């Protein structure tokens with residue numbers, strides 16, 4: 001059976017399997033998912049895991065297009081091999097258990113972790129439907145000047161079982177790309193948008209970004225519009241600055257988030273509160 005299109009499916013209101021709806025848990029996502037949530041209780045997972053690319057202190061001071069630039073270099077983003085593969089298998093396996101039949105998962109990745117993510121999706125029996133390319137229209141310049149400028153990330157979209165939700169017409173309606181005559185156009189698997197910036201970007205009083213890898217709300221919006229309906233439950237195992245929760249609430253979906261860092265959890269909760 002192919003995807004179910006259009007809205008109208010009664011959402012999974014009240015699901016969550018004992019876990020509170022619209023709640024941000026503290027701790028390791030695999031532990032929280034295994035210990036507090038019931039199988040089949042989630043309609044959609046949006047996950048933006050550590051990419052495991054930290055460890056180098058590359059920086060570009062005096063960059064003319066947006067100020068000094070430092071490469072992401074966070075403790076939570078460093079894992080030795082084969083630890084990263086095992087970690088990815090574990091948390092994606094937990095998500096597979098929590099998804100209902102017909103549920104979907106979106107996992108952000110780059111060339112650094114795409115192999116582990118795609119391998120884990122396959123091992124857990126989830127079916128890959130697309131690898132979406134996010135073309136970052138305001139990407140940072142190449143620091144080393146020895147590679148092409150990295151201006152893309154990927155989002156692997158996979159589903160569990162048959163009859164997955166895919167809101168084709170809702171996506172057409174929000175697609176900024178139009179046909180030559182102005183008619184709505186199918187949403188392609190290449191999404192052009194800038195990294196989180198402007199009023200959307202959480203900053204400290206000194207102007208420094210509060211989270212180094214805050215995702216643009218539009219990226220999360222497209223996944224939620226495509227693969228859930230009002231009242232459905234969206235899980236984000238790596239909540240970071242709270243992007244998924246804010247977008248899910250705006251679209252009338254419930255959410256559950258998990259975040260290991262107390263600092264980011266605090267920022268996310270404040271952001272969610274402000275957005276209500």
Ligand SMILES: C[S@@+](CC[C@H](N)C(=O)[O-])C[C@H]1O[C@@H](n2cnc3c(N)ncnc32)[C@H](O)[C@@H]1O
Pocket residue numbers: 027028029030048049050051076211213214215216237238239240241242243244258259260261264
């Ligand atoms: C790539 S960031 C997510 C950013 C988020 N999408 C946003 O828009 O702000 C990954 C987040 O996962 C958290 N994290 C890392 N390992 C974790 C784990 N095992 N369990 C829960 N959270 C974890 C990190 O603290 C970090 O905030």
